[in-house]
Amino acid sequence: MTIKRRLIISYILVFVVPIMMTAFLFLFSAGGLWLFTQSGNHVFVESPTQFNRATEAVHHVVFRSIRAGQTDPSGYTWVIEMFSPQQSYVILKEDNQTYYEYGNGKLASRIKNIPAYVQDRGLTESNRDTYVRSEDGQYYYYEKQNIDGHVYSLYFLSQEMPHGTDEAVERATRGTIIAIILSFFILLALTIYLLTHFVLRYMQRALDLLQLGSTHVREGDLRGHLYYPHDDEVKPVVEAFNMMTKELNQSLQERQQAEENRKELIANMSHDIRTPLTAIRAYVEGLMDNVANTPEKQERYLKVIQKKAADMDRMINQLFLFSKIELGERALPMEEMDLNRVVAEIVYENEDGWQRDGAVVTLSQSGGTLPVMGNAELWQRIITNLVSNSIKYKTDSIVQIQINTAKADGRISLVVADDGPGVAPDVLPRLKELFYRTDKARSRTGDGSGLGLAIVARAVELMGGTLTFCLVEPHGLCACLELPEKKEEEPHE
Incomplete structure (x- = not known):
């Protein structure tokens, strides 16, 4: 029974009870008169x-x-x-x-x-x-x-x-009046008590339940779920409370996971940066100690130092971009852009370098424009990370990479597929994890930081899209990105 219905019943009873009391007093008085007539007394x-x-x-x-x-x-x-x-x-x-x-x-x-x-x-x-x-x-x-x-x-x-x-009548009358007054107040007090108990006891149970839930939240227990069996005005409040604790618990878990990710990020990046830094120091000491005593050795040492410095620069850039992605749109503002044009420019700018690294990139685009909300820096990193990942783990001297763009059902897709060795099927769900390396799944190891595909996943998510990985037959890996199409706003009249 709802609180509203209980209140209505209480109001009705407040109106009906005085009528019942009047009838009761009338019958009481009539009974008193009848008893008086049967007693042999007279007026x-x-x-x-x-x-x-x-x-x-x-x-x-x-x-x-x-x-x-x-x-x-x-x-x-x-x-x-x-x-x-x-x-x-x-x-x-x-x-x-x-x-x-x-x-x-x-x-x-x-x-x-x-x-x-x-x-x-x-x-x-x-x-x-x-x-x-x-x-x-x-x-x-x-x-x-x-x-x-x-x-x-x-x-x-x-x-x-x-x-x-008529002294006997007066005594009977006084007794009747006293009995009527006492009966009136007793019945009135009983009615007030019962009606108050009828409404407040029902509400008190709901308040006690919410207080219990609040106590659990204050003590840090966000896993509890309040059960309220009645379908009344309190039920939406209890459901909102359960939703709040569920979201708080989820937010806390995400916060703890983010903290763990930051700790892991710092630990892994420290380890990854220390490796090329150690190599640079060793080769510099070799130059200073005149270990490289010929022009050929000196040139080889300098090239190694240059490569290790480039690796450090790449890892620092990855870390910096990842931090910007974590900050969201404040650090990487979104704007309307044509995906066909952005992808074509990125491929044109990097095509020669990719060919030197053993990648043949083929671009196939749908006609017209593909309007999306995105960020040019993010798209640059998405394309280069996906292509670099294919180059890094290729087993042949040349890897074929196909980049396609399309539009269907209000969604815009970008597909990057290679003919490399691919990965084991059970590895696909983990490719977007931070610092996950597929060394055991690939035929050879790479020197990546483990941030590449994680950055791609978070960049796509920041732009409102989704990223999925699948295998290519007979071998290879495919990354499929889907984003909502940017609708043109109707002009205001």
């Missing part, structure tokens, strides 16, 4: 005011019962018989025929004190005639009504009694 009239109240009660009960079809006096005589039979005298007549008489018959002679013209006059237009009189401590009440073609007459006579004769 004594001590003033005209009390007589008027007594006749009003008798009038309502008697005539309403008759109008309801209950002509048998046993249904309403209980209200008449509450009054003292010594003090009162009551007669009921139907068409001038007496069918009920109660009280002190000695008072019957005083009926003549009611004027004959009052008793004999016809009914008024309202089918009702009433006569009330009070004199010398004597009270008279006379009423007749026309009900279903019959004239019913009520005579009620009473003589004033000394004050204090």
Whole structure:
């Protein structure tokens, strides 16, 4: 049950309970009067005011019962018989025929004190005639009504009694009032308690659940999942809390993984840079110690130093680019460009160098422009890293590399495939990992830093694309890059 429904039920009960309490008090009072009549106690009239109240009660009960079809006096005589039979005298007549008489018959002679013209006059237009009189401590009440073609007459006579004769009635009345007040407050307090418990207990369970989850988060436990079985207003809050902890846990894991990657990056780069640096130092010392004592040795030493310095420069450039990629678009802003033109320029600029390294690069492009959001520096590094990776691990003197661009279904693709030795199928998912070298998977080892393909993967991801590797038959490796096509913005009217 939802909180809203519980509140609605509470509001309804707040409205219904007072009505029920009123009915309960009415029944309680009626029961008290019935018990009073059964106890043998009677009401004594001590003033005209009390007589008027007594006749009003008798009038309502008697005539309403008759109008309801209950002509048998046993249904309403209980209200008449509450009054003292010594003090009162009551007669009921139907068409001038007496069918009920109660009280002190000695008072019957005083009926003549009611004027004959009052008793004999016809009914008024309202089918009702009433006569009330009070004199010398004597009270008279006379009423007749026309009900279903019959004239019913009520005579009620009473003589004033000394004050204090109705002490039993007063005690009963006081007891009844006290009982009614106590019952009212007890029932009201019970209703408030139950309604408050009905709503707050339900909400408290939800709050306790959220507090428990918050405690786990504060203690660093982000793996917990709150279970809330009810389908109400609290459920979206619990689901949002679970989503928050899940994302926090994922973010924490990514942060820890990134920290581990940085540590590994520093360790690996330190090791990789130390290798050419050690070689440079050794050859420089050889030159200084005159180990290279011939022009040929000196030239060979200098060429080795130049190569090792180039390797260090390449690794530092890779590290610098990787750091820029980690910073994202702040360091490498994206712009709209034509992929066909960018790839063609990169191939044209590097084609001669690739041929000297034993690579024959063939470029095949789709017609028209291929608009993408990217960065020229990233594309330069993507193409050169993929081609360099094919050259590095080639087993023949020449490696054939095919570069293709295409567009289909709103996606733009760039495919770089070679006919090299390829890799083992189980290695494909790991090619994008940092510092992963496929030495055991290739027929020969390389001198790479292990950042090349990782940089390609992160660069493609930064530009909103995807990178997948697959094998080429009968042998070779293929890298497929897919990026979303840059849509032209519609001009504003």
